[in-house]
Amino acid sequence: MTRSDTNAVEVRGLVKHYGDTKALDGVDLDVREGTVLGVLGPNGAGKTTLVRCLSTLIVPDAGTATVAGYDVVRQPRQLRRTIGLTGQYASVDEKLSGWENLYMIGRLLDLSRKDARRRADGMLERFSLTDAAKRPVMTYSGGMRRRLDLAASMIGSPAVLYLDEPTTGLDPRTRNEVWDEVQRMVAEGVTVLLTTQYMEEAEQLAHELTVIDRGRVIAGGGVDELKARVGGRTLRVRPVDPGQLPAMARALDDSGLAGVAGATVVPDEGQVYVPILSDEQLTAVVGMLAARGFGLAHIDTHLPSLDEVFLAITGEKTSSSVTDTIPEEVAA
Ligand SMILES: Nc1ncnc2c1ncn2[C@@H]1O[C@H](COP(=O)(O)OP(=O)(O)O)[C@@H](O)[C@H]1O
């Protein structure tokens, strides 16, 4: 994968009201070309409103946004030609076959009959749907439908793809299929703006994250950077002699090292956990333990999960996780 420093998407101060609701309250974000930006936020955060603004489906009240250099308000037609969109709900016609859906979309995008036919065949092949090409979509499984949605959004060979909660409501196996497809598309050079409520999904797919809540950006950065900024790290130390665990914890509690406080003994693991906020602290703690004669069998540092991160920044628990979603309905 080649990554450049050019931004495929640039959003500045974007505002959108619905009556009294401020769905977007001054959003800034960038998506670097060839990367995946995860826009993470709970229900009602403003994710779909953002995607709709960036797709020219609705017009923002204030602020600016450009996609591939085109302005969402002043150059909507050029912009639409560079994007693909897969929404939370299927956008294909149930009664038509997979092939007919893709052919129709190709024609709507002004492809010639021959090109639309070739593109439909190619995308069915690409998303492993060739065998089901002639069957009505209502006979497809949830995973096949999602793949057809992705194929539909790729018909126009978009440079930038928006995926709005692409796996909400899918069972774990279908979710994994979607993740694989997204990773393949990114490897092929597509820039992706992905909205999700799932920390695990953001962690799997996103290079950078923007966390939004109630229409505002509340945090952003690289996945590890975000975790480190919010929660610091936990140093885990295992002494050679498990009998030394209490003495080691006491030494850490009384270390007098700046900012180091509160070691926790985890007897089952034979380890002591120490919260660490900087590399200097890490070095000082390990040095102190060695100076006091503790033999160390193993040390490592552990970043918090994105669930912990979200709780720390928003003060709210995430509403759901990938593993407790409703299973897909498998059609007859
Ligand atoms: N068409 C609409 N009319 C009125 N309010 C809306 C409309 N669409 C969204 N909203 C409100 O705007 C806020 C953001 O919604 P949305 O962008 O759909 O959030 P998300 O996709 O993150 O769940 C919510 O409070 C929602 O109720």
Ligand SMILES: [Mg+2]
């Ligand atoms: Mg939404």
